[in-house]
Amino acid sequence: MKRALAISIGTGLVAAAALALPLAQANAAAVGSATGFAAANGGTTGGNGGTTVRATTGTAIHTALCTRASASTPITIEVEGTINHGNTAKVSGDSCNTAAGVIELKEISNVTIIGVGGGAIFDQLGIHIRDSSNIIIQNVTVRNVKKSGSPTSNGGDAIGMESTVRNVWVDHVTLEASGGESEGYDGLFDVKNDVEYVTLSYAILRNSGRGGLIGSSETDTGSGNITFHHNKYENIDSRTPLLRGGIAHIYNNHYVSLNESGINSRAGAKAKVDNNYFEDSKDVLGTFYTDAAGYWQVSGNIFDNVTWSSPGTDNNPAGPNPVSNTTVSVPYSYTLDNASCVPSIVALTAGANKGIKTSTGTCSTTSQPSSSPTTSPSTSPSTSASPSPSTSTSPTSPSGTNLSIGAxxxxxxxxxxxxxxxxxxxxxxxxxxxxxxxxxxxxxxxxxxxxxxxxxxxxxxxxxxxxxxxxxxxxxxxxxxxxxxxxxxxxxxxxxxxxxxxxxxxxxxxxxxxxxxxx
Structure with a gap:
């Protein structure tokens, strides 16, 4: 049974008919548990323990936030369908601070947004987290968010965080654009101005000029304690990510076709770079476009068909034989997959609508959880550069181990x-x-x-x-x-x-x- 909530917006009314009553499972939560830095500082649990509602519009998401008892009342919002400018309006209430044309998680806490059913696609509409804490975003696709042209949203960032944000876990998402700044896009995953204890895991970031950053300028060095693991960066010009100050732990990621530069550690940042697989790319690690030095600790990485530029005043590539120039410690335990199997593990696990599989840390994956919210695949974005998979024209593959994996x-x-x-x-x-x-x-x-x-x-x-x-x-x-x-x-x-x-x-x-x- 659903209820329609009439929300006043300006002089008109919008019926948020897509908001359901709380579901039976009062303790519904995201699949799995937060990892990396998101598991530190008391942990990240999102809306665990609160009510669960279903939303098929952006307005319904905002309504769910605004009708809570308080801005910190736990809630899980299950999202299905396409969220866009046409169905995302500002909603007012004592427990929220929203805006039209963006999913606004501002001055709130204890929230999970999770894609379910046929999938959740945020089309040309960004997710903005500001002055908030204990947030989980899982199993969603965010695509083609613009900062110029039309329509615009969230400063051009697919997911953006700023201004005193703590404990955010973004997991099994697909973030993509259709070009760079000249086409109107900015970063896929940007954090700035005092953001800490964040993890981006099992995500696909692709087809963008900019992957993401930590810190908006050489003086914005107050963010950090961020983990990136088991993500795939593909066809990105730069910023995978760009780091300014703070600590980032970057492990078991697969980088393909980084066209200009990759992990750009600068302005005193320290990157712990473990067991990643870099291929068909340029300048995948170093300090670039500045003389404000950054640092890195490297171990177990594979560099496959990676080219390196010559050092210069504003260019300090870590290669062609990367070595550590600092040491970095992290306050949590983790298990590393061998870099040679990272491409296959990430291919099986990263991105939205794959059943939320994870790595076991032994070059194998978990089975699809029985509690997985995905029941059927979503339609691929029309702007994606990758075709849909087809059935092989060959007979059944030979038995034994495919020796190409890890080669x-x-x-x-x-x-x-x-x-x-x-x-x-x-x-x-x-x-x-x-x-x-x-x-x-x-x-x-x-x-x-x-x-x-x-x-x-x-x-x-x-x-x-x-x-x-x-x-x-x-x-x-x-x-x-x-x-x-x-x-x-x-x-x-x-x-x-x-x-x-x-x-x-x-x-x-x-x-x-x-x-x-x-x-």
Missing amino acids: GSDGSSKASGTSYGNVRDANLATYWSPNGTTGDISIKWDAAKTISRINIRETSGGGAIGAYQVLNGATGAVLTSGSGSGVISFTATSTTKITFKINSASGTPRVGEFETYAS
Whole structure:
């Protein structure tokens, strides 16, 4: 049974009919528990222990906040559907301080916002957290938030926090844009002006000029104690993140196609950078665009096809052989996945509407929780650069271990928006394409492997592969040739590199996965 609440907005009335009565489970909460810095300082529990309501509009979200007994009364707001400017109005009340055109979590505490059902998409509408504490945001997509053009929201930030914010856990979200500042977008995940004890986990951040920042200027150094783990940053120009002052713990993240720079530690910031996987990127760690030095402690990271610029007055890249220049301690326990399996683990767990799986810390994942709020996949954003996964044209994959997971990769060329690493991330929604109808892609290892079978899995939307050759990439010897894709067998060969060479195709092909097997 639902009730319609008539809310006065200016001179008119808006019916917040999407707000449901509290659900039966009075103790509903986010799936799992906060990790990293969000688990410190007393922990982050959001609306745990309070009532649960369902909302399908932004106005209903604001109404749920405004009709609480107080600004600190615990509440979980389950969100389903598309939240946009047309259904997000300002709502007034003693327990809230909201605004139209943005989800405003201002001067409040003890709130969980969680996507359920077919998914929650905040379309061109940002989430703004200000002067608040104990907030959880889980299992939502926020896309195409603009600071210029039309419509605008939240200063162009997908999720933004500022001014005395404490204990926020943002988990299993997808944050994306469709360009950089010139197209009207700003950061995907920005914090500034005294924000502490925050964790961003199992998130996808993609297709943006700016990933995010901690501190808005060289003098705004009062924020910190922030953890980033098991996130995927893809096709980002810079700021993954930009750090000014404070401490950030950055571990088990997968970075692909960082086009200008990555983790930018400056103005005295200290970054603890553990067991991350960086690939097909430039200047992934250092101090950039300033002479205000920052610091880092590095261990266990993999740098795969990463290029580094030369040091200069305003440029201090950590590579090509990154070493620590500080030490950093954190006040919580954590378990690291080996960096070699980070691409596959992150592919299986990060982002909204994946069942809220997590890593076990042993290069494997948990099963989908029975309490997962996701019951069906949401529609992918129309602006996403990644196609929907398709069924492989090959027969059942060979038995045994796919040796491509954790390996390296390179090739002859790559079309814009694609990556060599996409063929070994266990995710058919990502792919590699050559520049044209022909080209080659390789899987490589530090030590020789014996390979006798590969599986080429195409992703829909590309040209069909015609003639091919499989080469011993270390010697150039042809192991076999044929046409099409799928499982390809050949005489067992010990090598450090296997190459799949496409000699013809009906159009630009898309290789989603290049699996390799010993037998």
